[in-house]
Amino acid sequence: MSGDAELTAAERAALDALRTEDGSFDATGRVVDPVEVDDERVVEAALRPRRLEEFAGQPKVRDQLSLVLEAARRRGSPPDHVLLSGPPGLGKTTLAMMVASELDRPIRVTSGPAIQHAGDLAALLSSLVEGEVLFLDEIHRMSRSAEEMLYLAMEDFRVDVVVGKGPGATAIPLELPPFTVVGATTRAGLLPAPLRDRFGFTGHLDFYEVADLMTILRRSARLLGVEADDTGIAEIASRSRGTPRIANRLLRRVRDWAQVHGSGLVDEEAAHAALALFDVDAAGLDRLDRAVLEALCRRFGGGPVGLSTLAVAVGEESDTVETVAEPFLVREGFVIRTPRGRAAAPKAWRHLGLSVPRSAMTQDALPLDDDDAPTGRFTS
Incomplete structure (x- = not known):
């Protein structure tokens, strides 16, 4: 059939x-x-603010960027190229969109991994119009050949297009209209010095204070049509790891719980119940964070232990542990990075409800890891 x-x-x-x-x-x-x-x-x-005056937190970067853009606007010329660095979720993309919005110019959005050949970048640059903003997310992941072409484009507003191959190849200079590059990176140290030097303004975004996160959450709740009181907003903000992206995500999950199991109001009770359901504890640690601490304290006696070994113990990739879990754990004093690997601080033992061993009492005296040293030094 x-x-x-x-x-x-x-x-x-x-x-x-x-x-x-x-x-x-x-x-x-x-x-x-x-x-x-x-x-x-x-x-x-939809929750992203459109103007700098709506941007909560990061006052130094906001004021510096506002000055750069206002000066360029008064001169009637494109501003210097802008580099934004910092951990994920802190507002680099939002600020890039604001650059174009404040200048009332169009923006072209792409990312470093999408530009793997110089020809890709040449085609992109040649299609820009005067004053346009080119946003390059994860700019440190561009190919080397594209980086070298970008040097010349950013400094002289031209690219050299090579026609032909071998001895008969000819480089034809192609003039570009003035434009502004806004680069965003979570790993500023991986950018080559020649590329970093071509940015006229560099802003580093740091984690947000709870008060700033509460301001962001109130605005997001208003835009989402969510009824929320200050107790619920404060509880979500305190567990958001200083990151607006996480704060907004948790707000949506608490909203879901309040609509399904509660009265629809995002209050402290709803926040407690929803965040417990989604494995976010009172310190803002999630499943991966607690798995790292459990492995360090219970399996390896507090360490030090190599990154790759730690990643295997929690069933994740090394990059995931290093870029997702570790920054927050180190910043909050749960984990110490040493030349011999990662070690659990006394705070980690206490958070897990374990007695702090005598060896952990001396962990705070261990030398911190040098982020500028060559990679691959941690033993497994």
């Missing part, structure tokens, strides 16, 4: 609706609406 014969009448009618005149099928009708698939990202984008 054929496949069509096994279908119900409703299924056969739906299938016929997708069939084209030549007997083939139009698959687009079966594709899930991309807006629904990416609902979280759409909501996150």
Whole structure:
């Protein structure tokens, strides 16, 4: 029996609706609406402030960037290239969008991993219009050949297009209109010095204070149409790891709990119950954070232990442990980075409800890791 014969009448009618005149099928009708698939990202984008005066937190970077943009606006010329660095979720992309918004200019968005050949960058640069903002996310992950082309484009507003191969190859200079590059990176130390030097303004974003996160959450709750009181907002802010992206995500999850199990109000009770359900404890530690501390304290006696060994113990990639969990754990004093590996601080033992061993009492005296030293020095 054929496949069509096994279908119900409703299924056969739906299938016929997708069939084209030549007997083939139009698959687009079966594709899930991309807006629904990416609902979280759409909501996150909608919560981004549009102007610098709406941007809560990071007062030094905000004031410095405001000065650079206002001076450029009064001169009637594009501002210097801008480099924004800092951990994920602190607002680098939001500030990049604000640069274009404050200048009332269009913005072109791409990322370092998407530019792996100089030709890709040349095609992108040649299509820019005067005054346009080019946002390069994760700029440290660009290919070396593209980086070298970007040097010249940022400094002289031109690129050299090579035509032909071998001895007969000719470099044709292509003039570019003045534009502004906004680069964002979570690993500023990986940027080559020649590229860093071509940015006229460099801003480093740090983790947010709880008061600033509460301001952000109040605004987000208003935009989302969520009824929230200060106790619920404060509880979410205190567990958000100093990161607005996490704060907004937790607000949406507490909202979900309040709508399903509560009265619809985001209060302290709803925040406690929802965050417990999603494994976010009172210190803001999630499942991965606690797994790292459990491995350090229970399996390795407090360490020191190498990064790769620690990653295997928690079932994650080394990069995930180093870039996702470790910055917050080190900043909050749970983990110490030493030349011999990661070690648990007394605070980690106490957080797990364990007695602090005598060896851990001396961990604070261990020399800290040197981030500028060559990588690969941690033993496994």
